[in-house]
Amino acid sequence: MPRNCSSGPFWGRIFQHFSVHRGDTTRTMDTLSSLFRTIHLDSERFETVHTAVENVGGDFGEYDIIKVTLINFRHDHNREFKQVSV
Numbered sequence: 834m835p836r837n838c839s840s841g842p843f844w845g846r847i848f849q850h851f852s853v854h855r856g857d858t859t860r861t862m863d864t865l866s867s868l869f870r871t872i873h874l875d876s877e878r879f880e881t882v883h884t885a886v887e888n889v890g891g892d893f894g895e896y897d898i899i900k901v902t903l904i905n906f907r908h909d910h911n912r913e914f915k916q917v918s919v
Contacts, residue, residue: 872916879914882906 847869848862860868883902893901906914 875910875914876916878910879906879916882909 844862844866848860848865851860851865852858879902882905883898886898886902886905903914
């Protein structure tokens with residue numbers, strides 16, 4: 834979406850799709866937007882932790898790197914990262 838466009842119509846479509854397919858009538862556009870903002874911020878934080886874990890080096894597989902990243906995310910942010918599980 835171009836930066837000079839309003840995000841209102843975009844979030845309106847997201848809200849309509851979410852309401853129809855999830856059947857959730859308790860959410861408003863503001864709460865849905867807040868949820869996606871939280872997911873976005875957590876994803877950026879996860880990426881930062883993941884990069885730090887990868888940069889430690891060693892002969893670790895991706896499973897171990899993700900597992901350590903999840904542990905470190907929980908330690909650093911005092912909560913679980915819910916978008917990934919191992």
